[in-house]
Amino acid sequence: MLLYTIIVMSTICNIQNSKTAFLFSKNLLKKNHMIKNIFFYSDGVFNGNSLVNTNHDEINLVHQWYKLSTNFKIKLNVCSSSAQERGIISREISQQFGILNGNMHHGFNLSSLGQLMKAILQSDRVLQF
Numbered sequence: 001m002l003l004y005t006i007i008v009m010s011t012i013c014n015i016q017n018s019k020t021a022f023l024f025s026k027n028l029l030k031k032n033h034m035i036k037n038i039f040f041y042s043d044g045v046f047n048g049n050s051l052v053n054t055n056h057d058e059i060n061l062v063h064q065w066y067k068l069s070t071n072f073k074i075k076l077n078v079c080s081s082s083a084q085e086r087g088i089i090s091r092e093i094s095q096q097f098g099i100l101n102g103n104m105h106h107g108f109n110l111s112s113l114g115q116l117m118k119a120i121l122q123s124d125r126v127l128q129f
Helices: 015-030 042-048 061-072 080-085 091-096 113-122
Strands: 003-008 034-040 075-079 109-111 125-128
Touching: 003 015, 003 042, 003 113, 015 034, 015 061, 034 042, 034 061, 034 113, 042 061, 042 075, 042 080, 061 075, 075 080, 075 113, 080 109
Parallel strands: 003 034, 003 125, 034 075, 075 109
Antiparallel strands: none
């Protein structure tokens, strides 16, 4: 059994790369490997946008990432700098700026590159999508 850190850099609009990252992560867990952190960086932060509305014939990756994280106790970390640059705002930050609600899904957490480095150092394998 290996411990993995997954880095997702592709936007949810590029459904194939994000979907591949999700399906690969799901299959790792089925093979009894462990994922402690999934880190969404650059355009990958859009995977944590709660306002994404998918077509009825497509999977809702935001919800699927959340479901995976709750079922396997995986942290869904969103790079705070990348999120800020792309208008992804957590509820806590929205309240600081007097904005009614944030648009980051409640199952995702703001994180830093320092936390990513720590996760990488503690992992057996790191995969980037």
